[in-house]
Ligand SMILES: Cc1ncc(C[n+]2csc(CCOP(=O)(O)OP(=O)(O)O)c2C)c(N)n1
């Protein structure tokens with residue numbers, strides 16, 4: 001349902017996530033997608049890789065457009081699924097009020113955020129989803145900065161606070177888990193949200209062949225937490241102790257964290273990041 005021939009980079013997480021999502025919805029779906037890398041690479045005018053009905057929204061309103069589509073289908077007595085997608089910028093920053101409204105209204109839409117942790121399409125600017133200390137073009141590391149000065153925004157917790165029936169996080173490197181959660185989201189009546197970590201080789205300055213490996217390391221170090229929340233019950237994917245790795249293993253292959261190694265003050269920053277990971281691994285009651 002996502003045809004080859006698009007111009008996404010080798011090792012792009014986002015295009016895989018789109019394929020997973022379409023596997024979960026099947027062909028009877030209408031997709032909305034805001035401006036961002038996934039949209040730009042899969043729909044260079046006059047071509048499109050989307051073999052399902054697909055609408056390009058503005059950067060900020062994928063959820064609002066999906067809301068309209070859902071209402072129109074309902075009014076016509078039709079039962080196609082509605083899949084809203086968005087990058088992290090389009091979801092956790094500029095799209096926040098559109099998505100919040102959609103969740104409040106209880107609309108039957110599956111929202112999938114592919115989280116590559118920055119505004120990649122416009123040249124790697126920081127987003128609310130950028131992790132602590134990552135160097136981006138608007139949070140550059142240098143003599144007076146260790147990169148992004150604040151922690152990653154916990155969007156899944158914000159979404160969960162709306163009391164919707166289904167919220168999950170997943171990782172492109174674990175396809176079975178990811179597709180399973182997307183299927184559960186699609187089956188859910190009412191709003192469902194899945195946020196998927198989407199490593200970005202050029203944006204993270206890493207080798208494209210290491211995309212899956214780095215995605216797994218995010219989980220094994222505790223810097224990405226996979227969970228599934230249905231109603232009030234939350235199930236976390238616990239990382240087996242033998243698989244737990246120090247955060248350096250995840251950070252080192254990525255140029256966006258290169259300034260943390262070897263320079264003055266780097267050790268302290270690494271300790272701060274390790275503390276975030278330790279909290280994630282031990283204290284799983286952040287999302288209610
Ligand atoms: C209102 C508005 N502001 C800014 C832009 C420029 N713009 C297009 S895509 C983009 C960043 C997209 O980031 P994200 O949603 O994370 O998707 P990614 O490119 O990382 O896949 C920006 C800033 C725009 N199209 N519209």
Ligand SMILES: [Mg+2]
Nearest residue numbers: 087088118120
């Ligand atoms: Mg992004």
